[in-house]
Amino acid sequence: MVTLAERFSPRQNAFDILRLALALNVAFCHLIAIGYGWQPQWASGLTLSGLGVHGFFVLSGFLVTRSYLSLDSFPRFAWHRFLRIMPGFWVCLLVTAFVMAPIMAQVEGRGVLSILWGANSSITYVLSNTFLAIFQSGISGLLATTPIPEDVDVALWSLAFEGVCYSMVALLGVMAVLRKRRSIVLAMGILLWGLAIVQEITGPLPHAVALSLSLVNLFVLGMIGYLYRDWIPASGLIALASLAVFLLCTFTLTDYQAGAAPAFAYLLLWFGACSPLRFRVRNDFSYGVYIYHWPVLQLLALAGVATASPALFVLASVPLVGALAVASWFVVERPALARRHSALPDRVAARVRRREPALR
Numbered sequence: 001m002v003t004l005a006e007r008f009s010p011r012q013n014a015f016d017i018l019r020l021a022l023a024l025n026v027a028f029c030h031l032i033a034i035g036y037g038w039q040p041q042w043a044s045g046l047t048l049s050g051l052g053v054h055g056f057f058v059l060s061g062f063l064v065t066r067s068y069l070s071l072d073s074f075p076r077f078a079w080h081r082f083l084r085i086m087p088g089f090w091v092c093l094l095v096t097a098f099v100m101a102p103i104m105a106q107v108e109g110r111g112v113l114s115i116l117w118g119a120n121s122s123i124t125y126v127l128s129n130t131f132l133a134i135f136q137s138g139i140s141g142l143l144a145t146t147p148i149p150e151d152v153d154v155a156l157w158s159l160a161f162e163g164v165c166y167s168m169v170a171l172l173g174v175m176a177v178l179r180k181r182r183s184i185v186l187a188m189g190i191l192l193w194g195l196a197i198v199q200e201i202t203g204p205l206p207h208a209v210a211l212s213l214s215l216v217n218l219f220v221l222g223m224i225g226y227l228y229r230d231w232i233p234a235s236g237l238i239a240l241a242s243l244a245v246f247l248l249c250t251f252t253l254t255d256y257q258a259g260a261a262p263a264f265a266y267l268l269l270w271f272g273a274c275s276p277l278r279f280r281v282r283n284d285f286s287y288g289v290y291i292y293h294w295p296v297l298q299l300l301a302l303a304g305v306a307t308a309s310p311a312l313f314v315l316a317s318v319p320l321v322g323a324l325a326v327a328s329w330f331v332v333e334r335p336a337l338a339r340r341h342s343a344l345p346d347r348v349a350a351r352v353r354r355r356e357p358a359l360r
Contacts, residue, residue, distance in 0.1 A: 002235075003231065004230075014272045016284055018059060022052040023052070025049065026155065035307075054215070056162075058225075061165070061220060067080060068170065069179065073345075073346075074173060084333075086132075087336040089156070093125070098122055107299070107302050115139055115142065132162075134156050152295055156291060172184075185224055189217070224265075235270075241263075246263045285329050287333060296324065301313075
């Protein structure tokens with residue numbers, strides 16, 4: 001039987017299309033939440049936006065594991081991950097704090113200077129959230145009248161979890177687990193899936209713990225997909241069976257992952273590797289859509305566009321989010337990624353190695 005490794009092409013695949021589709025799904029669900037105070041749900045309390053985030057983690061597990069093994073260098077891997085996430089994230093913080101927040105203040109009839117400094121100001125928003133973890137979600141009480149009050153960009157919450165998962169890949173790579181002891185990763189996946197089953201039987205753990213385990217579980221399943229790609233069949237019949245299992249579990253279990261986490265991961269990886277939509281995407285706007293859609297939608301909702309006309313709310317949000325996503329890619333992300341072959345990480349690693357004997 002043809003395997004996932006045989007069907008997956010690094011240059012021609014559907015992973016970029018999948019990421020964009022997942023980002024658009026999250027943005028659309030948040031449009032409804034911000035404009036009208038509810039979210040589309042799939043089943044058992046599972047929101048479609050949450051399912052989109054779950055999909056991101058599966059794809060990231062697969063692609064980031066490939067990245068480490070292809071580079072075979074911790075410094076270069078860390079550099080690549082930094083360039084992919086941090087420049088776009090930092091610029092998003094600045095744009096939100098010093099462009100969008102002042103406009104929001106004007107719409108609310110407040111002075112722009114009143115939000116720039118002080119407690120929970122634009123400045124503290126940027127400084128508090130600099131290292132991915134979101135410690136300050138609002139700016140000076142703005143957006144208090146919107147259906148989801150005061151959060152200027154709640155979509156950023158998942159990036160800290162991504163960073164933790166990247167660190168896990170780096171640690172496993174440095175320990176040679178990814179190349180020589182991949183059965184440890186398989187055992188991790190089985191353990192995490194087992195914890196999901198236990199929660200289904202005994203009741204959920206505290207929310208923060210359950211959320212962390214859920215996202216790491218999906219990321220590890222993506223890792224397993226890449227590490228065992230030579231043994232995983234790429235079969236449309238298995239994909240159909242996985243879809244059936246996923247649908248059954250979403251409508252019968254409190255948490256679909258207890259029964260269908262591997263099935264959900266297989267569906268995404270199979271589609272990414274085998275879909276006829278496979279082609280090389282030169283411009284990846286998915287990250288920009290994901291990080292900018294929330295503040296744009298909040299601003300439009302604050303201005304009353306959502307309540308005045310749902311159609312206008314959609315028509316206004318699409319070009320604005322699209323323009324910011326395109327600008328983020330061409331002005332920030334792509335120029336940053338052009339530096340991925342820089343000698344800087346190798347020079348830093350060499351300097352660290354030279355200092356090690358002195359430190360000992």
